Ligand code: FAD
């Protein structure tokens with residue numbers, strides 16, 4: 063008799079959510095976690111700490127630059143970085159405790175240690191030189207991802223940092239050089255820029271935020287440049303000299319050509335993340351990986367070994383916490399004999415900067431490439447009443463709809479609160495709704511969400527306020 067119905071390896075958003083859903087479905091469940099705290103990358107060194115610092119640094123920036131124009135007179139704010147880091151830590155602790163509570167509430171055993179798969183139904187858990195073998199009917203691999211490294215550039219997490227070090231700097235760098243204009247580079251660049259750092263971003267491609275709608279990314283770059291960001295696009299960092307008091311980074315054009323040197327106090331390497339499978343014993347157990355080192359799964363999250371499944375950052379797809387969570391729910395339901403499913407066409411993405419950038423569904427570039435005939439409806443926040451009174455008019459809403467059927471295929475927003483606004487589009491798309499459906503839905507006035515309704519009206523060339 064197996065001790066457990068399910069053992070989940072990893073307690074990030076994929077793993078712990080999977081464990082809770084499985085417990086709800088009547089399974090006896092254990093989670094294995096090698097980190098001292100539960101919650102994975104997201105809670106400990108990812109989503110949560112970065113959002114705490116984004117919030118705190120935004121308040122700092124607002125107090126210094128926006129209060130006076132609203133008639134709120136305060137003296138220039140002073141930065142107390144240790145207190146800001148304490149605020150961040152309180153947020154992490156609160157969320158980690160929340161996951162511990164959920165494990166207790168759902169009667170899920172927490173096995174502290176490193177998990178290794180010995181084959182179908184057997185997991186070895188090792189900690190402090192001791193190990194135990196746990197019998198289980200099913201295993202879910204939810205071991206997440208790790209930072210991608212640049213050849214020849216050693217991350218010491220003090221002067222040359224990954225996102226983890228950039229979340230815990232002990233002083234504001236005079237000059238911060240960021241390698242990679244992706245989500246991490248732009249979010250953490252925003253944090254330190256608001257707190258006083260000069261920020262230069264070096265990006266290999268000729269654009270920022272690859273994968274996001276091109277028109278939105280272009281406008282976002284202009285806004286960030288207005289805020290003070292400097293970008294070097296089509297360039298790569300090939301080395302960092304650490305011998306002097308300041309770092310000297312060698313930058314080369316991506317297409318080849320003369321190199322230049324840029325000085326910086328801190329270099330943040332943010333060039334993506336890679337699946338994490340170290341120590342899991344996958345090769346010996348016969349669990350197949352794809353050509354990018356991700357655990358290979360079929361449409362039902364099953365790996366090449368019977369009874370072993372995988373979800374989250376360690377498998378293909380966007381490396382996002384909510385994608386991992388939804389896969390966790392789906393695989394638990396599948397193991398329980400139900401029809402668990404994730405709709406990969408409707409996974410929102412948000413960049414939590416100011417303004418925020420959010421997106422769901424297809425970009426204009428993807429529709430062009432697929433040869434789909436589409437119509438575009440756009441509405442700027444400069445024409446939205448609420449944004450005007452708040453004087454936060456940067457950005458616009460863009461809706462892409464099928465030219466024949468009017469079905470909404472993609473929605474892209476740049477603007478304040480874009481990350482909250484995107485979900486009405488996600489619900490609409492989940493139900494296969496049209497731009498007309500959105501345009502005929504009453505929206506409260508005055509809200510920023512009215513810009514979505516107006517963009518939907520603009521698909522049919524009948525926006526009212528433009
Ligand atoms: P993880 O969260 O990585 O968890 C994996 C867990 O498995 C870890 O706790 C690890 O210790 C454990 N583990 C690994 N191997 C073993 C083993 N052999 N035995 C036992 N335990 C093991 N996503 C968003 O959606 N929104 C955001 O705002 C966001 N912000 C981010 C900011 C930063 C700075 C970073 C780095 C990432 C961010 N992400 C964000 C991405 C998000 O963190 C990941 O997509 C998400 O954490 C993936 O969840 P997961 O459960 O697959 O893996």
Ligand code: NAI
Nearest residue numbers: 242243244245246247264265266298332333334335381412
């Ligand atoms: P990313 O994939 O978003 O961006 C990496 C960038 O680095 C790309 O623009 C890429 O072209 C560039 N790059 C790669 N190699 C380079 C080189 N040698 N020189 C210069 N540029 C180079 O990866 P990032 O920002 O590291 O984030 C990792 C993951 O974490 C992402 O998949 C993201 O989904 C997730 N994340 C999500 C957040 C959110 O949802 N708000 C926040 C932070 C991270």
